[in-house]
Amino acid sequence: MSFFTLAPVQTMGYNLHHSNVVPQICVLILGAVMSEPKTPTPTPAGDTYKGWVFKWTNYIKGYQRRWFVLSNGLLSYYRTQAEMGHTCRGTINLATATITVDDACNFVISNGGAQTYHLKASCEVERQRWITALELAKAKAARMQAESDDSGDDFSPTSNPVVPGQGGGSQNSEVQSALRTLGSKVEDLSTCNDLISKHGSALQRSLSELDSLRLTGEAGDKIRQVTERATLFRITSNAMINACRDFLTLAQAHSKRWQKALQAEREQRVRLEETLEQLAKQHNHLERAFRGAAQANATTDNKSSTGPGKGEASDEDDDNEFFDAMEEAPEFITVPADPQFHKLESPSELVPLKKRRTRIPDKPNYSLNLWSIMKNCIGKELSKIPMPVNFNEPISMLQRLSEDLEYHELLDKAAKCQSSLEQMCYVAAFSVSSYSTTVHRTGKPFNPLLGETYELDRRRESGYRSLCEQVSHHPPAAAHHVISDRGWTLRQEITVASKFRGKYLSIMPLGTIHAIFEKSNNHYTWKKVTTTVHNIIVGKLWIDQSGEIDVVNHTTGDRCHLKFAPYSYFSRDVARKVTGVVMDKDGKAHYVLSGTWDEKMEFSRVMQSSRGGENGTEGKQKTVYQTLKAREVWRRNPAFTTQ
Missing domain, CATH: 2.40.160.120 (Porin)
Known part of the structure; x- marks a missing residue:
């Protein structure tokens, strides 16, 4: 990071007491902070954040350079990048952790006294990058933990049951997943908004101090402080812009998908209504044909007395037609059993008796990779x-x-x-x-x-x-x-x-x-x-x-x-x-x-x-x-x- 000094301003003949100096200095500072920093920075990749940070080990070795990885609400560190595949030196869960700042470059992460990391960045800008990433990850981890606790006890009012035969289960779950993702992005925007407000207030205070600054030896330090705070504000603003961009992309993609799903549901409903109408017509036609055939088998006298057209019963006669119940209907039907059961003489032999167990079965011996299950549970209840x-x-x-x-x-x-x-x-x-x-x-x-x-x-x-x-x-x-x-x-x-x-x-x-x-x-x-x-x-x-x-x-x-x-x-x-x-x-x-x-x-x-x-x-x-x-x-x- 290169900073502007007072030397060029003084050679140009400006006086710090002049009312136009502060705006011109701010223009120069903002022009400087809009350029990309030259120092190596941690690399964000999706929800993962990686980089080198100095960690306090003991009073003999002091701060040692370690490779830190922030992913899924967990902050892990390694001695080298090569250890990421096999050896993790420590992991802390950010859902219940507290993040405090000691000075310009130092910050502390503590998890209820069980784990405490004293960390030191190479500069204040890099420290603030880590603070921003850690606070975003902490807020997301806390929301995920609260959702997991509530989902196990309470019924979610947004979850609609899927009725068998009506379909829509996969689409419903897709909609719920999209809503949860969008809600998470909204929370990220809220967190970024809070950070921008905090850093904006700090930048405003520094600019106020610069505005009331007199020609002393502290002018260079104050301008450098304004530059650093403007850089921090730019970093947080970029995070805010990226979150907004992700939110807009998701909203546009899911909006098209929801429109297609809604159109498909409407077309399917129309097809079901047409099919149901055809089935109703076929049922009515078959019922008329059955009644006509039954009347055709009647006696000739009945045919002459009924007159023409009586075989085709009209819809008006459907409600006035009655049928008598069967006379002397049997109460039950007997079917001969399989010959192999004829040898059984005692009625008790027809029902086999179940024997109760006298001991609990042995514990099944399944091979489990416990480390893959419990490596992220260290420190939990x-x-x-x-x-x-x-x-x-x-x-x-x-x-x-x-x-x-x-x-x-x-x-x-x-x-x-x-x-x-x-x-x-x-x-x-x-x-x-x-x-x-x-x-x-x-x-x-x-x-x-x-x-x-x-x-x-x-x-x-x-x-x-x-x-x-x-x-x-x-x-x-x-x-x-x-x-x-x-x-x-x-x-x-x-x-x-x-x-x-x-x-x-x-x-x-x-x-x-x-x-x-x-x-x-x-x-x-x-x-x-x-x-x-x-x-x-x-x-x-x-x-x-x-x-x-x-x-x-x-x-x-x-x-x-x-x-x-x-x-x-x-x-x-x-x-x-x-x-x-x-x-x-x-x-x-x-x-x-x-x-x-x-x-x-x-x-x-x-x-x-x-x-x-x-x-x-x-x-x-x-x-x-x-x-x-x-x-x-x-x-x-x-x-x-x-x-």
Whole structure:
């Protein structure tokens, strides 16, 4: 980009205080900005935008030159252009991203804290080209996401049903597609209009500053600033013009197509009306011929009495003609059966009995290219990811939620406890037992319909009745309520927040679980921990539970702190380990729990506790508990298998 300087103006004898200088300078500046820039620029191709941008890597290497590609609302980057075919260094979804400008050349793209790109362009003009392209892509991606959310829940008022036999389905869908495309172009025009308004205001402010500028050393900088802002205005105007040109071309092309479709529909309607009229005439002619033939077979006396012309019934007699019903018509007709059925003597043998299956069929093993399906889903929630049905297990999420009651006898025992601290041990063991079936179950339950319910009535053998209902569709949420005849009530509201990180999937259950015991009136609450599914793309799927649970007795103030240790290749502890301490409202420890969330849990009574040495993590002192012999409070039931 070449800029005009003050030197030629001063040699020509102009004075900046003169009233005609500013308009002449503006003419020179606008003439300069109308010429094409000489610096290499990113190349737009349809909805794709590519170019070199400097990306911040770390404090050692600083900004590094990377090849960025903007396509379909996704911004991806590569080290070189050759990597585009096989290796992507990172991708950010612009639908939920925020774009901010730091200074003349720097800008930041952030996606909710999960991903943040600090980028730097070679100049302010190039930075603004990227900002314009990113804002247009963000607006289009947000509209597409909103349309996809609405299409799954609500009925579109513009979609007309196609009546069988009337045709027009393909033309109707073509019209709807054209309307959506035109609507998208209108939104692009609106976005460009906002950008032009913003840049126009900035250019106007710079021109105002230039108009009030006096003869100082800042004159060159101000004129250069006006030139750059005029260039930015030209870039945005070109985008506006291109969008208008695309809109006009689409409107003209589809206008001709719609006129042809309308003319074809009119011609087809005329042909159908003519065909229907011919069929009506043929039907009337055949009906007259049938009546004439029936009368011709009558007796001769009847022929003489009827007189000539009676065989050709007139249209006026059609409404006055009646027919008698058949006398003594049979109620049914018997047909001899196939001889092979004559050997069957018992009536029950005529209806073969269907056998019910005793086990669920094996999961079909289909080869899937998961990376092609999920490469654009990184950072999204689980409810927004189109998962293959092969990943699901043949149950609903409501039924899976009811499986938390498999070890309901822990709550039965807790209801009989005299001590609230001992009762806390059983409640804590129950909160751990709900994860015992997840160690080998990598399938995802099906998402229930809104308002769908699942009832489990086991009052006869176990004394409780459970009812689940799907109370929200976006985001998915379920309500669960259990009433037991053995002195306890359980309820929970559950919704899931999830993130796909590429190699693993994190599932964060939200909501609180409540357990209330009638005899003691103790009210316990706790939450679930994070579930992580590893080896999503490569390797064998496996599940891990990690996090912390605080089981709180709101009646007495007792508390149990449970810790689910995440799996580590370098840890010497047993895998899937769970530890916990039961404390009263004063913080004094009474019981220690230990075990694994997939096998068993034990609890020991604390006799004495003391602070240990400086061997704890992060310099903290470890607490040493002197306990009695451990007692088993829960053990997983053996898995049920069928041959």
